[in-house]
Amino acid sequence: MKKTLFLALLTLREIASQRIYQILAAILMFVPWLMLIPASLFMLDIGKVIIDLLFLCLHCWLLVYIFFIATPLLARDIEQSTCHIFLTLPMSRAQYFLARFAGITSGFLPLLLLFLISGSLAIAFASSAWQGYVGSNTDTSFIFGTLLILLPYIALTAVLFLITSSASGLPEITVFLFSVWILCWTIPPVLAALQNVEIQQSTSNIVMVIIQATNQLLPDLSSSEISLAMAHNHTIETVQVIGYCIHHLAYALLAMLIAILLFRRRDLS
Amino acid sequence: MSCLEVKNLSKIFGQDMALEQVSLHIDKNKAVGLLGANGAGKSTLIKCILGLVNPDSGSINTDEPPAYLAELAQLPASLSALDLLTYKCRSSNYPSSAAKDSLNEFGLPDKAQNKPIRTYSKGMRQRASLALTLCNHPRLILLDEPMSGLDALGRAETLATLKHRKKQGAAILMSSHIVSDMVQLCDRILIMAHGKICENITLVTHSLHEVKILEEKLKHWTESAQ
Numbered sequence: 137m138k139k140t141l142f143l144a145l146l147t148l149r150e151i152a153s154q155r156i157y158q159i160l161a162a163i164l165m166f167v168p169w170l171m172l173i174p175a176s177l178f179m180l181d182i183g184k185v186i187i188d189l190l191f192l193c194l195h196c197w198l199l200v201y202i203f204f205i206a207t208p209l210l211a212r213d214i215e216q217s218t219c220h221i222f223l224t225l226p227m228s229r230a231q232y233f234l235a236r237f238a239g240i241t242s243g244f245l246p247l248l249l250l251f252l253i254s255g256s257l258a259i260a261f262a263s264s265a266w267q268g269y270v271g272s273n274t275d276t277s278f279i280f281g282t283l284l285i286l287l288p289y290i291a292l293t294a295v296l297f298l299i300t301s302s303a304s305g306l307p308e309i310t311v312f313l314f315s316v317w318i319l320c321w322t323i324p325p326v327l328a329a330l331q332n333v334e335i336q337q338s339t340s341n342i343v344m345v346i347i348q349a350t351n352q353l354l355p356d357l358s359s360s361e362i363s364l365a366m367a368h369n370h371t372i373e374t375v376q377v378i379g380y381c382i383h384h385l386a387y388a389l390l391a392m393l394i395a396i397l398l399f400r401r402r403d404l405s
Numbered sequence: 406m407s408c409l410e411v412k413n414l415s416k417i418f419g420q421d422m423a424l425e426q427v428s429l430h431i432d433k434n435k436a437v438g439l440l441g442a443n444g445a446g447k448s449t450l451i452k453c454i455l456g457l458v459n460p461d462s463g464s465i466n467t468d469e470p471p472a473y474l475a476e477l478a479q480l481p482a483s484l485s486a487l488d489l490l491t492y493k494c495r496s497s498n499y500p501s502s503a504a505k506d507s508l509n510e511f512g513l514p515d516k517a518q519n520k521p522i523r524t525y526s527k528g529m530r531q532r533a534s535l536a537l538t539l540c541n542h543p544r545l546i547l548l549d550e551p552m553s554g555l556d557a558l559g560r561a562e563t564l565a566t567l568k569h570r571k572k573q574g575a576a577i578l579m580s581s582h583i584v585s586d587m588v589q590l591c592d593r594i595l596i597m598a599h600g601k602i603c604e605n606i607t608l609v610t611h612s613l614h615e616v617k618i619l620e621e622k623l624k625h626w627t628e629s630a631q
Contacts, residue, residue, distance in 0.1 A: 139496045146484070146492045153483040153521065216479035221489075221537065224455050224473040225496055404457040405418070405449065 139227050140235040147209075147239020152246070156204055160197060164251045167193055168258040175262070182266050183259070183274035184368055187281065190255050194282055198289040199317070201247065206240045206296060207313060211306035219404065230396045237297055237392060241290055252282055273369055284362050284377070287384035291355035292317070294391035301398035319350065320357040327351055355387050408433050408545045408576035409471070414453055414463030416600075423449040424460070425600045433544075436567070436577035438587035440619065441597035442627040447580040448476065450597070451547050454578070472543035474534055476550040476580075482523035486513060486533040489522075490540050499541040507540035508533070512562060527554040535563060539570065546570065548579040552586055564589055584623065588616050598626040 151157050171189040178185045213219040213236070222232050259275045271277075292313075299312045326347055329335055336344070362380060365372045409431045416424040424446050431437050439447040452458040454465055455473050480489060490504035508518050511532040517525060522533065531554040538546065546567075552560045560583075567590055571577055581587055587594060588611050596604035596619075603626050608615055 142492055142496050146488070149488065150481050150484050212479065212481075217475050218479050218481060220455075220457060220473065220475045221480065223457065224471070225493065226456075226470040227496075401459070403418075403452075403459060405452060 139225065140231045140238070143222060143227070143232065143235035144238035144242065147236055148242050151205055151209065151239065151243040154205060157201075157243070157247075160200060160205075161247055161250055164197060164247055165254050167197075168251070168255040169261075172258055172262055176266070180269075181271060182262060182269040183271040186259060186262055187274060187278050190258075190278060191281060191285060194251065194285055197247065197251070198244070198286070201244065202289065202292055202296060203310070203313070205243070206293060207309055208306060209240070210236065210296065210300045211303075211309050214300060214303065214404075215305035217404070223404070229400045233297060233301075233392070233396050233399055237293065241293055244286060244289070248282065248286060252279055255282070271369055277369060281362065284380065287381060288355055288357045291384045291387040291391065292320075292357065294388035294395070295355060297395040298391045298398070301395040302402065316354060317357070320354050323347060323351045323354065324356075324358060355384065355391075407431065407466075408468050409454065409578065410464075410466045411450075411454065412464045414450070414460050414465065416449055416453060416458060416460050422600050424453065427463070427600070427602055429595060429602065431545075431576040431578055433574050433576055434571060435593070436571050436579060436591045438591035438594040439578065439580040439597060440582075440584065440587065440594055440623050441580075442623075442630050445597040445630065446600040447597055448549055449600075451549055451578065451580060454547060467545055469544050471545040471547045472538045472541070474538040474546075474548045474551050476553060480522045480530060480533060480537070483521050485519045485521055486525075486536065487518045489533070490537055493537060494540055497541045503540050503542075507536040510566060511536040511539075512559070528556055528559055531555050532559065535566075539566070542570075542573075542575075544575055546575055546577045546579075548577065548581075550581055551579060552581060552583055560586060584619050585616050588612075588619065594619060596622055596626055598630045 168190055171186060171193060175182050175185040175189055213222075219232065222235075223229065227235075255278055256275050259278055263272075263274065295316055296309070296313055299309050299316075303309045303312065330339065330344060330347070362372065362377075407430045409429075411427060411429045414424050414427040415422075427446070427450055429437065439450065441447050449458060451473070453460045454467070455471060480486070486508055487504055490507060491501050493499075494501050494503050505518070509515075513529060513532045513536060517529060522530060525533065531551075535551060538548070548567075551563060551567075555563060564586060567577060567579075571590070577590070579587065579590065588608060592608060594604070594606045594608060595602045596606070604622055606619065606622070
């Protein structure tokens, strides 16, 4: 347990000392303010537009973090044998993976805090500058929405570990993770289209089963219902929020379990 | 007393026999050298002992977990050597002060100890790796090309440190291409080819004569492997 905690802290330190992480943190401090410029062009409820743009920004930086910070870190561990240093402490492969996962996911938190502070201040400014155009609950919706949107990305981080458990290096990990990410966004519209009777008739059963099965295997990255409800001040049932959280956390847990099982059997030559 | 005992270890990668019925043992206060051409199975043997590669058959017994210096392992570039060593000392219940002592012992300049590893030269990285491997005074040390990237002075200092650790009771298994370094440190040399141990030579005089004998034997086995 102690070894896992120490490596998680070391991972966090390693991430925080990277230039790209520091640049991302600096960008997150002023990007929410930039979002006010396009939002101000709208004449209706500016608060909704601000939240939509902030959530878009959130999706972008979470992806940047996973693809440009977490992926190279894990890929280097495998490709350049850096993981040997930790595994020969000694430390079990499960401990190593859990520690890296804990370190990488906790790396989200300082950025998230910065984003929340900067975003809340930008919303507060917008509320005072455009009174009547920004709803009173905008800041609360922004904070809750941000926390909920983080969860699918924790699941995607677990998918990254799942890929790393068998991959040989950065190109392989990036290609597979990118494919997963693309599929996560493309399959739901295809499934929606498959509800149409005409399309159902012209699609073979095997293809439909394959698409549905693939969708079941992937994390749900869209978070669309939650973000939409948050942005538009719609009421969300507590059960719905709990279900959403459990779904993503259970997905991450399962993916990590499989990743550990695969990684334990692997030769690290 | 045996610190490491390997019996009938075999490993196959696809259709390549990387290790075939390899057996060896290393006692306390002893150093054993592994010599062989590239692809002879030296690194695979060390990785099997460490548990990084799962052997297909055979057994490995060690008194305590071995410390390891990998040939081409890259240290995390954004961390400093002191960060890494402090982490290792804390993880292995060793006083954190040992981190600085170890870096000083391996001659890493004070100024560099707190700087990110990406700013280090190749030699400094190797010194940091050696310090990381040996900072918690392990009883069993596995070294894969430990002299790689070191200048003449660095090699001499490292050899002196390893000899000292051996005297203190450590058992060492070292793989290297530099025969003269092996002869200075090791009590026995194992020559590997085709995943097998072909020669088991006990060194007596540790002289230039033994270096020449080993080089000839190595040349013979390398040519036969081709």
